[in-house]
Amino acid sequence: MTAAPAPAVDPVRSAELAQLGLSWQPSGQAALRGPLLRLAEECDRAFVTLAGIWQADEERHPASLPAERLQRVDYLRSFPHQATFAARLAPEEPNLDAFLDGPVLDEGGTIAVTELAPVSQVLTPAACYHVFSDHLGESFDGPRYLTTRNTCFRHERYYVPLRRLSSFTMREVVCLGTSAEIVDFLQRARAALDAFFELVDLPLEWLTATDPFFRPRANPRYIMQRVEPVKHEATYGGDLAIASINRHHDHFGVNFELTRGGEPTHSGCVAFGIERWLFAITDRHGTDPAGWPRLEDAATKVRSSLGGGRT
Template structure:
């Protein structure tokens, strides 16, 4: 039986109706153990750690068609108009209306999109670069997506994503995904989880009108590790040269290919507490499990 809201609150979950979660105590410690484990797995490729902001320029995301493909999920960094008259009009009003929403106000142009997936920054930060060889990166970010409903730890408007990203040739990305799948199939049982791999498609707006959705149906490039029949806790993604072309990334004069492995930390908290309960003494050490996987596969330190 899944932990009740009261049980999750007892071990450190504070849930907001907006679909965001605050963590403290045992649950926060478990989240950090999860993240250390994923960083340890990234050591299989000696992936370099990167840190990025919580938003990207809309122009950068539109280079790869994000806003046309996923307008229903996009969240924006909005600011009030800096004009003094507009600020005075805002202050003269109620500021917050009877529903708790910001009262109508003039806004500055919306130019920043809150991070939808951690890997976008890796490509955007290398805009126009020519790579000397394959690169492996790991990064963690707060990500934001609008959903029809929000469920504690399972589906959030703001959540934490850890990714490992490969940039290189098509052969480089194929080998990266092969090793990633092998590593995860060793790691999952050590974590006490038994997710099933399923092909998946990205959540396109009006999918049947989007050629990228149709291509994903014909040639699956996304696989999700599904826990409990309906919860994706990890995914592997092959991008071909989509991001390399969109961001002008080249290797040996050709557009870079890329692939990534993604983990949703809050979903892992749900799966682990659902499987092992809410007593921290019963939780496995995920970092130790990841170290065991790396030792078996001969991976280097992160």
Template sequence: MTRTTSNTTGPDRLAALHRIGLSWQPAGQAALRGPLLRLAEDCDRAFVRLASLWDAEEERHPASLPAERLQQVGYLTSFPHQATFVARLSPEESNIDAFLAGPVMDADGRVELSGLSPVTEVLTPAACYHLYSGHQGEVLDQALYLTTRNTCFRQETHYVPLRRLSSFTMREIVCVGTAGETAAFLDEARTALDLFFGLIDLDLDWLAATDPFFRPEDNPRHLLQRVQPVKYEATYGGDLAIASVNRHHDHFGSGFGLTRDGRAADSCCAAFGLERWLFALTDRHGLDPTSWPALEDAATTVLTKLRGGAA
């Protein structure tokens, strides 16, 4: 049974979070320091520890992807409302002079742009896109297990401290392989996460979900996800997804030319939103760092139990 939680970030709670390290920007961004930053890093180390269950290889990627790469899997037509584009002034000296001759910024804080260079990059919308793009065209002779962390960017209608952000930190663990290999990964991930949740005394419900498509009623992929769920979210307090497991079938394998056993590879992932974890942990365990669970120790215990020996 799910515990009753506050599920809010009102002025009093926001002030308390500020005292332990949160600086909130109304544009939907959070800066962390002190205890909250240490808790975020503790979370990430625990997720990396869980990734070692599959010996997942760590990768590091930049802040943006080529728009043409994302469109290979239809991102811009499925999620145009959430995309954040990389824009710059066209570098001609006359264009820069025109920008400098203007007000540069109006009274409402909006930049008065002159001509822009062609937009070819999109800020990272989900950490795993880099993994599929980075391995484009590979022929796999065994399942590929990867993990990465990135700052992700999504436009939303509103923002709530630690719960809904325009830029946030995502850790992902990915499996690329056969349908059987990815199904096994998802089963193992759910088992590992359920053990982990219990060890840190965090009540979460797995709920079927769909991706936030633009005009979902007109998108065949949304309709298919409703009929055959491929996304399940670990939800805190009834409405806050802090982790998810996602089955992509061969969507990314086909889009990026990844093959396994002579056909387009399947893929799946487990994803964690670190800022949302900060909300859930401080809501459940309080704002005193001495009351927070030992996350990496819990992850190590999960590995020991699932491997049947020393982790």
């Protein structure tokens, strides 16, 4: 089957985003400054405020994970088409000399690598993987709520400014607990997001989704996601997912040896793609920052209405 072509980029829209502070690279990466950078930071502060509904503890993690940790959940077999690796030249002096004796860069701008050192790190594909990895082997005596932000990396077939990027910013709120506690967390998160969307005037539709498995119909996890949906995306404009709610059951608990009362911990998360929020807000509310919604104020109202404390 022939893959669908990449959508055309609107030059007028691109020019507007550039004036707001977007510098776009063909590699699928974005640099932000000015109004867009300020809006991105306000988005993140709003999401942290929403995480305060559960008094979630903040964590900060590095840019990559050990491949052996990710492979605990079979990531490299499930998503080899999206994985991005942290690679470097083998450090032996003859290899470095050979690199220096070569062109270093070819005419197309590609690095003329010689021998590479063993590749053991994968650039972060989703912020929450670090949470499970860093708490490897821990036991919990109650529900645990955590929030983290990271730059995530995924190889895609094509890239569109702010909509589809090779590196992007993800804020997540994660709950570790019993099955019942995860259900409660995700239900409250759905209610919080619905209230937040209404306050900031972003019309969104919740759609059932599946993760982008490689050769999905041969992957049993894809089949299970179709039979029992565990991923729901808040979608703007019919096709742009700007947030998602995910139920993992005990998948991460089993594979990262996380326990509660002697049983594998269940988990769930809420994820926000910050660059996509920039697209949705500027598309819905225009390019004048004076017309953009007050995101932190809206998040504070939602947090207050839902109690702002752990259950």
